[in-house]
Each structure stands twice: as C-alpha cells, then as structure tokens.
Amino acid sequence: MFPEANKGYSYEDCKATADWLLAQTDVRPTVGIVCGSGLGGLADMLKDQVAFNYKDIPNFPQSTVHGHAGRLVFGTLKGRPCVCMQGRFHLYEEQFAVKSITLPMRIFKLLGVETVMLTNAAGGLNQDFKVGDIMIIKDHLNMPGFAGNNPLSGPNDERFGVRFPCMSDAYDRELQQLAMDVGQELGYGDFLREGVYCVLGGPSFETIAECRMLHKLGADAVGMSTVHEVIIARHCGMRVFALSLITNQAVMDYDSEEKANHEEVLQTGRQRAQQLERLVSTMVTRIEHNNNYA
Ligand SMILES: O=P(O)(O)O[C@@H]1C[C@H](O)[C@@H](CO)O1
Ligand SMILES: Nc1nc2[nH]cnc2c(=O)[nH]1
Numbered sequence: 001m002f003p004e005a006n007k008g009y010s011y012e013d014c015k016a017t018a019d020w021l022l023a024q025t026d027v028r029p030t031v032g033i034v035c036g037s038g039l040g041g042l043a044d045m046l047k048d049q050v051a052f053n054y055k056d057i058p059n060f061p062q063s064t065v066h067g068h069a070g071r072l073v074f075g076t077l078k079g080r081p082c083v084c085m086q087g088r089f090h091l092y093e094e095q096f097a098v099k100s101i102t103l104p105m106r107i108f109k110l111l112g113v114e115t116v117m118l119t120n121a122a123g124g125l126n127q128d129f130k131v132g133d134i135m136i137i138k139d140h141l142n143m144p145g146f147a148g149n150n151p152l153s154g155p156n157d158e159r160f161g162v163r164f165p166c167m168s169d170a171y172d173r174e175l176q177q178l179a180m181d182v183g184q185e186l187g188y189g190d191f192l193r194e195g196v197y198c199v200l201g202g203p204s205f206e207t208i209a210e211c212r213m214l215h216k217l218g219a220d221a222v223g224m225s226t227v228h229e230v231i232i233a234r235h236c237g238m239r240v241f242a243l244s245l246i247t248n249q250a251v252m253d254y255d256s257e258e259k260a261n262h263e264e265v266l267q268t269g270r271q272r273a274q275q276l277e278r279l280v281s282t283m284v285t286r287i288e289h290n291n292n293y294a
Helices: 011-024 098-111 173-185 208-216 227-235 262-289
Strands: 031-034 047-053 071-077 080-086 115-124 134-142 192-199 221-223 239-249
Touching: 011 047, 011 098, 031 098, 031 262, 071 262, 080 098, 080 262, 098 227, 115 227, 115 262, 134 173, 134 227, 134 262, 173 192, 173 239, 173 262, 192 227, 192 239, 221 239, 227 239, 239 262
Parallel strands: 031 080, 031 115, 115 239, 134 192, 192 221
Antiparallel strands: 047 071, 071 080, 115 221, 134 239
C-alpha cells in the first residue's frame, strides 16, 4: 500500500519519479487531473494514451479503494497535453499518510503541470443542494489540519515553495468563473452550485451531530480528500480548480432513515459522469484557448 507511510519524499525522489515518467512518454502535460470516487471515466477521454499502473511507477503509492482504478494516464484532451490520476489516495488508507497521498502533486509540478483540476464525491450539507449537483469549490475547511495533520508539516524544501504558503487564494477565481460560464453554456445551470468543501479523515461517514456542526461552521459539502492535494499544489505554485459531485445528502435529521454508503456514492458518479466529463474537458479546451487562464 504505502511502503513507508508518511515518509517525507525528498525533492530528488520526486524528480526521479518525474524523470522516469518523462522518459517513457512524449506527452508534456500542462494540465493535471485527479479523478474522485467513481469519476475515473475522465481519464478514458484522453486520446493517444500512455498509461501506467501505479504499482509500476517508482515511489508511487497504490490505490486501495473501489472506484479508484490506480492508473496514471498521459494523453491529450481536445489537443491539450494532460496527465490524469485515475484513482487517488486518501488519508484513511494508511495511518499518518498525509505526505504519501499528496506526493503525486509534486510529481505533477515536476512534469510541467501548471493547472490542476480535482474532482471528488461528497455529501451535501447545504440544504439547497440535491444529489447529483456539481459544486464548484470556492474554499475549504481542513479539519485534519486543525489537529496538525497538514501535508506541509515537517522540514520545508524551498525548491517546492515557501514555509508559510497563503491559502486564501487556493481556488483560482478565474477558473471558478470559467466553470460557471461553461456549465451555463452546456445547460447545467440547474445542477451547478458553488460552495465550501470540508475534509475529514474518514473512512467512517459522519454522525448526525457532526453534519449539523459542519453545516453551522460554513461547510456546504463534506468529503475525505482533495484539500491535502490542493495545499501541496498551491505550495508549489500550480493553479487549482476543484469540484465536488454531491453523491448523497448528509444525514442531518434523527427521523431520517437515510444511511450514507459507498455504493450510492459510486452510483451517483455513474449517473452524472458524462456531464462532469463534458464540463471538465470543455474547461480544458478554454484554458488552452484563452491566455488569461493559461
Ligand atoms: O476520492 P473521493 O473524495 O471522491 O472519495 C470519496 C470519499 C471516500 O473515499 C469515498 C466515500 O464513498 O468517496
Ligand atoms: N465524509 C464524507 N465523504 C463522502 N464522500 C461521498 N459522500 C460522502 C459523505 O457523505 N461524507
């Protein structure tokens, strides 16, 4: 799984992995995509694919979660060179693994990626949200970070970024606007939202009291990923866009019979996959064609 859980990968380790990958493919990606639970179909949109199983990539962690295939796919999306993680890593897969799960972001950077686009499956806390809504993430709450579990803890290597990176601009505002514009054009206005994503450690889903608390704290959706990757991506200067597919309603009411479960998460992913893929791929085209976004 994670051979040396939370081993701090050095700049040289990351560079060795990036150089190994660059030696196997001519694709020079400027966009990096991370697929959330059940959303790996995005990788299948890439043309002229060169794909690697995670187990064959030096230093790379292994996917252990159903719905995360465990392949790194290089290719072009509407002509734009991309690299796509078909399967991501979560904090709950191995204790104390916050550094291992974010390692791919540093490899993206060393591959030449400028823009990272992350997707995830999340539970809806905002009472106006419905299952199947796509939430453009405008900000986050890093709950594990409050307890000191931050991927940047430990010695800082200035070759990646500064000791104290700013996070008030974590989610690129132009890319959020682009997503809104593209979503409207595609006729997705009825299920396109924006909001605050809260990460928890998982793997247990939340209690009713926890959901109520998170909602009061300002979270619109709750999940188990993305934020750690965003912190590392921003630390090394990549632009970030992220979205949540609301796969289930967080249970907020003691009278409710609803129970969160991973099958429902994957099922909702399957139902919205096509629209989500279209939204992201159209955005990628626009990033290429509009220098303001490049
Ligand atoms: O990778 P994401 O954040 O999409 O995965 C979510 C969180 C858990 O891993 C899983 C729960 O169903 O889906
Ligand atoms: N923590 C959490 N993660 C999720 N991923 C998909 N749905 C949920 C949820 O309800 N809670």
